[in-house]
Every structure is written in C-alpha cells, then in structure tokens.
Amino acid sequence: MSWPRLRLWLVVSVLWALARTLTSETALSVWLIRCGLIVALAVLLYGLLDQWPRRLPAWAPRWILQLTAVVVMMPPAVYLSYAVTTGTLDVLSLGSGYLEGLAITSFMGILLGPWIALGALLRRSEAFAREQALAFQLRGSELERKALDARLKLLQAHVEPHFLFNTLANIRALVRKSGSADAAAMLDSLITYLRAAVPRLDGQQPTLAQEAQTVGAYLELMRMRMPDRLRYTVTIEPAALALHCPPMLLLTLVENAIKHGIDPSETGGTVDVQVALCAQRVQVRVADSGLGLQPRPAGGSGTGLANLRERLALAFGDEAHVRLTAAQPRGTVAEAEFPARRAEAR
Numbered sequence: 089m090s091w092p093r094l095r096l097w098l099v100v101s102v103l104w105a106l107a108r109t110l111t112s113e114t115a116l117s118v119w120l121i122r123c124g125l126i127v128a129l130a131v132l133l134y135g136l137l138d139q140w141p142r143r144l145p146a147w148a149p150r151w152i153l154q155l156t157a158v159v160v161m162m163p164p165a166v167y168l169s170y171a172v173t174t175g176t177l178d179v180l181s182l183g184s185g186y187l188e189g190l191a192i193t194s195f196m197g198i199l200l201g202p203w204i205a206l207g208a209l210l211r212r213s214e215a216f217a218r219e220q221a222l223a224f225q226l227r228g229s230e231l232e233r234k235a236l237d238a239r240l241k242l243l244q245a246h247v248e249p250h251f252l253f254n255t256l257a258n259i260r261a262l263v264r265k266s267g268s269a270d271a272a273a274m275l276d277s278l279i280t281y282l283r284a285a286v287p288r289l290d291g292q293q294p295t296l297a298q299e300a301q302t303v304g305a306y307l308e309l310m311r312m313r314m315p316d317r318l319r320y321t322v323t324i325e326p327a328a329l330a331l332h333c334p335p336m337l338l339l340t341l342v343e344n345a346i347k348h349g350i351d352p353s354e355t356g357g358t359v360d361v362q363v364a365l366c367a368q369r370v371q372v373r374v375a376d377s378g379l380g381l382q383p384r385p386a387g388g389s390g391t392g393l394a395n396l397r398e399r400l401a402l403a404f405g406d407e408a409h410v411r412l413t414a415a416q417p418r419g420t421v422a423e424a425e426f427p428a429r430r431a432e433a434r
Contacts, residue, residue, distance in 0.1 A: 101127045104200065112189060122169035126197060129165045130158045162197035166190060236402050255281075258313055274312050281305035293431040296363055296370070297329040299338040303361060306339055310346050317356020318346075324363040331370060332431040334403045338363075340396045341374040341422045347392075349378025349420050357419065368428045377419040381412065400426060 104127070105119035112119075137154045170179045170190060179186055255278055262271045281302060300322055307320045342361060350357045357377035364371045393410065400408040408426035415421045
C-alpha cells in the first residue's frame with residue numbers, strides 16, 4: 089500500500105472510529121480495530137481492481153467497477169470486523185445490541201464507501217499527474233539537449249565549408265601556376281586537416297588535442313600560401329589535451345588572426361597559440377603581430393567570432409567568454425576561457 093493510500097486509510101479509520109464511539113458503549117480501541125480493518129479491506133479491494141481485470145469493456149469504466157465493489161463489500165467487511173473483535177464467527181447470536189451495531193456500522197460503511205473510493209481515485213490521479221509532469225519535463229530536457237546538439241552542428245557546418253572551398257581554390261591556383269610539387273604539399277596538409285576535422289561530424293565531443301591537430305594543419309596550409317609572411321607556434325599544456333573543446337574554437341580564433349591580422353599586412357607576422365589549464369578552467373590565447381584591431385568595414389559579416397560566442401554560450405552558458413584586445417607594439421590578442429571538462433564518448 090502506497091503512502092497516499094495509507095494516509096487515506098489512517099484518516100478515515102480514526103474519524104469513523106471516533107464517530108462510532110460517540111454513539112455506542114464500545115471502547116475506542118475496539119472501534120479503531122473494526123474501522124481500520126473495514127477501511128483496509130476497502131482500500132485493498134480498490135487497489136486490486138486497479139490491476140485486475142486488465143481489460144474492461146468500453147461501456148464499463150474501471151472507476152465505476154471499483155466504486156461499486158467497495159460499496160458491495162462493506163456489509164461483509166463489517167461482519168468480519170465484528171467477528172475479529174468478538175472472537176466468534178456467529179456474531180448474530182450475540183444479541184440485539186450487536187445486531188443493531190452491525191446494521192448501523194454497515195449503513196455508515198455504505199455511505200462512506202463511495203467517498204473512500206473517490207479519495208483513492210483522487211490520490212491515484214494526483215500521482216499519475218505528477219508522473220506525467222515528470223515524464224514531460226524529462227522529455228523536454230531531452231528535446232532541448234538534441235536541439236542544442238543540432239544547433240552546435242549547424243554552427244560548425246557554417247564554418248567548415250568556407251575554409252574548405254577557399255583552400256581548394258588555392259590548390260587550383262597553385263596547380264595552374266607552379267606545377268604539381270607545391271600542390272601536392274598543400275594537398276597533404278589539407279588531408280591532415282580533413283582527417284582531424286571531419287570525424288567530429290559524427291557527434292563525438294572534440295578534445296583540445298584534436299583541435300590542436302586541426303589548427304596545426306590549417307596553419308601549415310596558410311604558411312604554404314604565404315611562406316615569407318607567416319610564422320607560428322602552438323603550445324598546449326599536456327594536462328589540457330584530453331579536455332573537451334567546443335568544435336572549431338581554436339580554428340576560429342586562428343583563422344580570425346590570419347584573416348584580419350597577418351593576411352592584410354605587407355610584412356606578415358607571427359601567430360602564437362597557447363592553451364593553459366588554471367583553477368579548473370581552460371585558458372586559450374591566440375596572439376598575432378599583424379595589423380591589429382581595425383574598424384569593421386561596411387558590409388563585413390563578423391560571423392566567425394559571433395558564432396564562436398554562441399557555441400560557447402550553448403556549451404557552457406555564462407561560464408565562458410571571449411575577448412579581443414590590442415597587442416603591443418602591434419597586433420591583436422584573442423582570449424577564450426571556459427570550464428575544464430573531460431570529453432565524453434558517445
């Protein structure tokens with residue numbers, strides 16, 4: 089018997105016993121036993137009919153069957169309670185006083201039976217409503233998680249094709265201009281990049297080690313495109329290599345440094361990538377010695393950093409942030425910080 093039904097049994101039994109004690113000479117303790125037994129049988133019968141029969145005709149609602157059964161079983165339950173408290177099955181031979189008590193208690197039981205059944209029905213409905221609310225909440229959380237995963241993949245897909253098509257265009261130009269040697273070298277770096285980046289499309293959580301591999305391949309491709317104007321370093325603390333990294337985070341910062349800092353500069357510059365772990369937070373720093381912070385040109389999209397901030401917000405909420413500052417004597421420093429979490433396999 090569940091706690092709601094146990095509470096129903098206790099309340100009805102005590103109130104009924106008190107009412108009978110006021111109208112008879114029998115002790116309260118005896119009435120507590122009698123009323124407790126009657127109500128217990130009623131609640132148990134109601135619970136039994138919850139499970140059996142498993143199927144009912146469409147014209148016979150289960151709650152009607154339960155209410156009728158509780159009312160019908162009241163007189164036999166009253167007789168049984170008297171037999172238990174008197175110690176004999178032949179209660180009718182005990183005299184007119186017991187016959188009158190049987191009649192009064194049976195009549196009260198018939199009146200109380202529907203209320204006992206309705207009380208049990210109400211408790212069951214409340215429990216069912218709570219279960220449905222919990223199931224709905226769990227389903228909502230699952231749908232929200234799937235929506236976030238889909239959003240992350242959509243944002244990632246927005247970044248990757250842009251880089252891929254630009255690289256293919258560079259390869260085509262090299263093939264036309266300088267022959268197959270340079271093109272083959274660039275193709276090798278492109279393959280390295282694709283091997284690092286494409287597996288993420290299957291839903292695996294990328295690690296900083298995989299991100300570093302992707303960034304290294306990208307920087308090598310860029311170095312081959314402008315060999316006299318680009319130098320780079322990538323340094324990641326060993327303890328951070330197995331940690332989760334939002335997709336394309338490092339690449340977005342590095343690509344931004346190349347596009348807005350190194351590429352427009354006549355003399356080029358250096359890109360320095362550093363990842364450190366401090367107080368259970370990952371600190372990413374991408375510094376370039378290019379042109380530095382410039383006003384955004386009219387019509388500029390600026391989607392790279394906007395997408396990055398959105399990906400960080402989806403993954404970590406308010407616990408992550410990205411900022412850009414000017415470097416001295418020139419250049420730009422892009423910094424990202426987010427909680428350190430181990431990547432989960434799916």
